[in-house]
Amino acid sequence: MRRPTLRRPGWLRTGPAAVLALTVAVGTLAALGLRAPATPAAEEAPTVTGAPAPALSGTTLDGGQFALSDARGQVVLVNVFASWCGPCREELPLLVDAERSWSPRGLRLVGLNIRDGTEAVRALLDETGATGLTVVPDPDGTRAVQWGVRGVPETFVVGRDGRLVDRRQGVVTRQWLEQRIAPLLAG
Template identity: 40%
Template sequence: MKRPLVPFLAALACAVALIVGISIGGSPGTPTGFHRGKDGTLTIDSAHRPAAPDLTGTDVDGRPVRLADYAGKTVVVNAWASWCESCREETPVLVRYHQKMKDQGVVVLGLNRDGTANAARAFAREFHMPYPSVLDPGGKHLLSLPKGVLSTQKLPVTLVVDERGRVAASMSGAVKEGRLEGLVAAARAGSPAKR
């Protein structure tokens, strides 16, 4: 009679261990110090932040641009494309945020996924984007991000790179100003954003 109870107890112990593991360390396979919110937003503890790849290329006007040029600043990297409706929705938010924060050590850097510079240039002019965008039609820069930083490659994607050049936060979907402020504050403070 006691034998059928053993498999039940073993299954119960595994379930409890899984629940405890998820509540303490995030979902299975989540790197230490990575905190993913219910909305998919990721914040990373300062001690566990991976180095951001040096996003290097040319902007929509053919000028050279490098993420490393912004060393010592918090950089909001926004991956976008002119054909992306959510990108059209969030771009005015990013333009206003860049204008408001550029003198406070926070800047926006675009990462454009359009197939042609002409499409990207037309979009940048339509929205009066004051910040540059690195052309990345094949998505190689997004693919070069450290494992666990992105949950999707669907556009738009926003990353926050801290002053030391490390990925501090990421999210997919159109960013609202309140969420952006929270992610930047978390990046600057070194702790996860409040949910």
């Protein structure tokens, strides 16, 4: 008895050479995609002190307007936070207290809230006693990318001249504030 011959679909009859060519083509495209040049936002992200701070403006959580450019002449802490971030919850009261104590000497605090919902942020501010904090929402994280944020919490220090003076990845401590911010407010 003779076995029936199975016919392969046309694309399978081309053999191993076609499969190899297709694999090489897909691999090449993937490799080129991985080596694509950085986006302009990533190239402009501030990673060194002394660089001009990126623009930061928009409608605040309470419906007002904020523009970093309007804060020239003040030392500004830009704190990047989220309601779902435990360490952010820990440091907010300290930052708000620093602003209350040092605002007469020229300190301004603004929160850049990333990937969050309005109600969750308001609940966090209530819980931490930070209800007066100026918050600029960044629901898709675009502004955070422009600032070169690597995680939350992260705090940037913008000098009176609008240039980046310092940056803290992770939780800000009282000691860090005393060492890094207090001298900028002297005189």
